[in-house]
Amino acid sequence: MAILVIAEHDNTAIQASTLNTVTAASELSGHGAGDVVLLVAGSGCAPAADAAAKIAGVSNVLLADGPPQDNALAENLADLVVGLAGDYSHILAPASTYGKNFLPRVAALLDVQQISEISAVVDSETFVRPIYAGNAMATVKSADATKVITVRTTTFDPASAEGGSGAVEPVDAGSDSGQARFIERTESGGERPELTTARVIISGGRGMGSGENFDLIEPIADKLGAAMGASRAAVDAGYVPNDWQVGQTGKVVAPELYVAIGISGAIQHLAGMKDSKVIVAINKDEEAPIFQVADYGLVADLFKALPELDAELAKIL
Amino acid sequence: MKVLVPVKRVIDYNVKIRVKGDNTGVETANVKMSMNPFDEISVEEAIRMKEAGTVEEIIVVSMGVQQCQETIRTALAMGADRGIHVKSDEDLEPLAVAKLLKAIVDKEAPELVILGKQAIDDDSNQTGQMLGALLGWSQGTFASKIELDGTTAKITREVDSGLETIEVDLPTIVTVDLRLNEPRYASLPNIMKAKKKPIDEVSPADLGVDTAPRLQTLKVEEPPVRQAGVMVDSVAALVDKLKNEARVI
Numbered sequence: 097m098a099i100l101v102i103a104e105h106d107n108t109a110i111q112a113s114t115l116n117t118v119t120a121a122s123e124l125s126g127h128g129a130g131d132v133v134l135l136v137a138g139s140g141c142a143p144a145a146d147a148a149a150k151i152a153g154v155s156n157v158l159l160a161d162g163p164p165q166d167n168a169l170a171e172n173l174a175d176l177v178v179g180l181a182g183d184y185s186h187i188l189a190p191a192s193t194y195g196k197n198f199l200p201r202v203a204a205l206l207d208v209q210q211i212s213e214i215s216a217v218v219d220s221e222t223f224v225r226p227i228y229a230g231n232a233m234a235t236v237k238s239a240d241a242t243k244v245i246t247v248r249t250t251t252f253d254p255a256s257a258e259g260g261s262g263a264v265e266p267v268d269a270g271s272d273s274g275q276a277r278f279i280e281r282t283e284s285g286g287e288r289p290e291l292t293t294a295r296v297i298i299s300g301g302r303g304m305g306s307g308e309n310f311d312l313i314e315p316i317a318d319k320l321g322a323a324m325g326a327s328r329a330a331v332d333a334g335y336v337p338n339d340w341q342v343g344q345t346g347k348v349v350a351p352e353l354y355v356a357i358g359i360s361g362a363i364q365h366l367a368g369m370k371d372s373k374v375i376v377a378i379n380k381d382e383e384a385p386i387f388q389v390a391d392y393g394l395v396a397d398l399f400k401a402l403p404e405l406d407a408e409l410a411k412i413l
Numbered sequence: 414m415k416v417l418v419p420v421k422r423v424i425d426y427n428v429k430i431r432v433k434g435d436n437t438g439v440e441t442a443n444v445k446m447s448m449n450p451f452d453e454i455s456v457e458e459a460i461r462m463k464e465a466g467t468v469e470e471i472i473v474v475s476m477g478v479q480q481c482q483e484t485i486r487t488a489l490a491m492g493a494d495r496g497i498h499v500k501s502d503e504d505l506e507p508l509a510v511a512k513l514l515k516a517i518v519d520k521e522a523p524e525l526v527i528l529g530k531q532a533i534d535d536d537s538n539q540t541g542q543m544l545g546a547l548l549g550w551s552q553g554t555f556a557s558k559i560e561l562d563g564t565t566a567k568i569t570r571e572v573d574s575g576l577e578t579i580e581v582d583l584p585t586i587v588t589v590d591l592r593l594n595e596p597r598y599a600s601l602p603n604i605m606k607a608k609k610k611p612i613d614e615v616s617p618a619d620l621g622v623d624t625a626p627r628l629q630t631l632k633v634e635e636p637p638v639r640q641a642g643v644m645v646d647s648v649a650a651l652v653d654k655l656k657n658e659a660r661v662i
Contacts, residue, residue, distance in 0.1 A: 169579070170542065170552055193572040197554050200507070200542035209508045209627035212537045222631065227535050231430040232439050235631040275551035275585075279567070279578040292573050296661070320662060338592040339557070339571060344426055344533055345450045346591060353661040363429050370639055374659045376651065391642035391659065394651050404648040412656060 097185035098130035098155070102177060104194045105136060105144035112293070113190035115151065115254035120247040121188050122153040122255065123217040129185055131155035134262070137173055137269070139166035145264045152259035162269025167278035168194060174201035176270035181206055181242060185220070191246035192292070203244040210244045211236060215251040229344035229367030250350035250371060287318075291342065294323035296353045299342055299369070302329040303358020303379065303398055307336055312402040313357060319409045325349070327356075327365045343368035358398045361386030378405075414467065414583075416459045417523040418493065419474045419514060420452040422484040423534040436632040448484050451529025453491075454589045457596040458559060459527055460492040467561050468525075470494050474517055476505055482612055489607035490599035496612035501624065507535075509617070509624035511543035516620035518548060523584070525566075530555050530588040541588035551581035557592040 099121045104111040114134075121132040132153055136145040137160040145159040158180070164172045177198070181187060187202060189195030191213040203210035215233070216224035222237045223245065291297060298317050300310055310324070317324050325342040326335065342349055344367040354372035359365060361377070361384055369375070370389050377390035378401050387393040394401065424430065424439070425447040431440040448456075462468040473488040475481040476499040485496035499513050518526065531538035545552035553559070553568030557576065560567040561583075570577045571590045599607070617624045645651045655662045 170545075170554070174546060193555060193570075196538050197542065197552075200539035201546035201552075203539070204508060204511055204543035204546040207508070209506050210537070210539050210543075211628065212539060226636070227633070228424070228430045228439065229533065229536060230636055232432050232633050233636050234633045236628045237631055238628055240627050273551070274582075276553075276579055276581045279580055281572070281575065281577045283575040290573055290575070341591060353655070353659075362427070364426050370636075374655070374661050375639075375642075376655070378651075387644070388641045389639045392651055392654050393642065393644045394646075394648065395644065396648070401648055405652070408648055408652040409662070412652065413662070 098133050098183060099124055099186040099188065100180065100184040101132060101134050102187070102189040102195065102199070103134045103136045103144070103148050104190050104192060105138065105141060105148070107138045107141040108143045110144055110147045110151070110257070112254060113192045113249045114148070115257060116249035116252040117188050117190045117247045118151055118153055118255040119252040120214065120217060121186070124186055124220055127217065127220045129220045133158060133184070135160065135177065135180065137165040137168070137176055139163050147257070149262040149264050150258055150260050152256040154260045154262045156262040157264045158267045159264050160267050160269040164272040165269050168198065169276050169278060170198040170201055171273035171276055172270055173198045174205065175273070177202045178205045179270065180267070184242065186243045186245060188245045188247055191248050195246045199244060199246055206242055206244065208240040208242050208244045209238065210246070211238055212246050213248040214245055215248045229348060230371060231367055289321065289323045291323045291325055291347050291349055294351050296320045296322035297325050297342070297349055297351045298322045298355040298357065299325035299327060299359060300330055300335070300357045301327040301359030302333055304330060304335055307334070310336060312399070315406050316402065316409060319406070319413050327359045327362070329362070356386050356390070357402065359386055360384045361389065414525060415470045415472065415521065415523040416462065416468050417472050417474060417518060417521060417526045418452070418455050418459050418488065419526070419528050419540070420456065420484050420488050421449040421529070421532045422446050422475060422477060422481045423449045423532055426450055426533055432633055432635050436634055438630070438633050446480065448487050449529050449532045451531060451589060453596040454591065454593050455527040455529055456488045456491050456493060457594045458589060461594065462561065463492065472497060472521060472523065474499065474514065476501060476510055476513060478502055485612055486607050487599065489610045490604040491597060492603070495610055498612055498614045499617060499620065500614055501617055503624060504626065505624055506626050506628060507537045507539035507543060508627065509622065510540050511547055512622045513617060513620055513624070514540070514544050515547045516622055525584060526586050528586070528588045530590055541586050545586040550584055550586055552586040553579060553581050554588045555590040556587050557590050559587055559593070
């Protein structure tokens with residue numbers, strides 16, 4: 097039986113998270129599962145389906161194009177996927193807010209225990225997933241007939257967006273539950289990238305001393321095209337809003353470069369950022385635990401170091 | 414209206430997790446346990462609704478070992494009205510928890526169930542959505558704002574790209590995100606009062622739910638250890654390393 101991947105898209109283009117999920121699906125194929133089929137569900141989403149058909153490793157694309165699938169309302173999307181589920185041994189979606197929102201509904205309706213945020217495929221029914229915000233890794237084996245899985249996108253390389261030549265096959269777009277209505281979406285942060293998808297993140301901790309002092313980070317973030325984050329201590333102190341929080345109770349991130357400014361490195365913060373590729377820590381306390389995970393550490397007063405960093409970056413960027 | 418708030422007893426978020434020597438799980442003996450932080454936010458939200466006059470009764474449910482009653486007491490001390498403890502010494506997976514909650518919803522008929530978006534132990538992020546599907550109810554996940562309006566609720570959701578607002582019909586399921594509110598601390602008089610509030614104890618069998626696990630945990634291991642890197646002595650040296658060695662800027 098084949099593998100169904102639910103594609104995250106904006107009707108015209110495929111989101112990067114879908115490419116990582118296709119890689120996980122292709123690994124399953126390598127362990128004896130079937131072909132990788134992509135479902136593109138949306139309203140006016142034919143261009144996204146065309147793009148999906150070009151992804152390397154995708155055998156064909158199901159296009160569910162119609163008003164009930166507009167804005168990915170969980171009730172409608174889950175019902176659509178459940179209706180298609182009979183032909184598939186595995187159903188995968190990215191572990192983004194898109195996938196997390198509807199896939200557990202699919203699992204419950206199929207009477208399946210979902211496997212969340214897999215970080216590795218062991219075989220077609222065994223997976224590794226982080227628990228306790230990545231402080232432990234569990235290897236779990238599913239006894240369910242259909243495996244319903246969300247994929248931690250940061251641990252699978254993206255599949256190539258070009259090179260495939262799958263056929264696009266229209267399917268019924270399902271019906272509207274009538275229980276939920278989309279009102280609006282506001283993209284946050286203007287120019288600044290989202291924490292969970294940013295290539296570079298700069299976070300401040302309690303050492304920042306005040307919310308105003310985060311202004312010192314801003315020009316640096318601008319130069320690096322970075323998202324801005326914070327530790328729970330900085331959030332609890334009221335310096336910045338809660339949605340900036342990186343950590344076990346905030347956002348779990350894995351950018352290419354993570355810069356921790358005035359962050360001591362509490363367990364709860366490390367849990368949210370230690371999978372970052374390169375970690376930089378600037379802290380005046382040389383004993384701070386953050387230095388134990390940092391690739392590059394600088395013991396310095398951040399109020400001196402930040403303007404210097406800004407000036408140094410200005411020279412090269 | 415009546416609101417149901419499920420709460421989970423988890424290892425406190427400030428505790429450093431230790432994997433057991435035999436790799437069967439993480440050490441929970443003599444470890445500080447607390448209410449899942451996201452569940453504190455759902456309890457707080459229910460209490461604010463009650464204070465605003467839109468909610469009459471708050472029922473708190475916890476599932477698991479005997480000590481879950483302490484977690485229920487914490488919620489009662491914050492301001493919930495009564496508790497239900499589904500006692501089980503087995504590990505309950507999200508699907509089983511959702512089925513048990515459905516049985517309780519069928520009996521108690523709340524119009525709203527507010528849950529934490531995920532528990533910080535297994536990080537599944539499933540129970541609320543599963544409960545919604547089993548009940549055939551709408552859902553609003555990762556809520557940073559909930560506005561009740563008669564027969565509907567307007568829910569602002571924290572999605573990866575920003576904020577999304579939806580309107581759902583009641584009854585509904587809401588899972589909460591961090592930004593929704595800041596949970597209160599229980600006052601001493603309220604902690605005393607909570608001791609007199611009722612907690613019903615039931616078993617999964619009483620609720621007619623099969624909780625047999627579907628996932629077998631083969632092993633639990635420490636994550637790969639990150640090696641500490643190098644210390645640099647100046648900002649200029651740092652920028653040089655990032656540009657020429659790590660090549661990330």
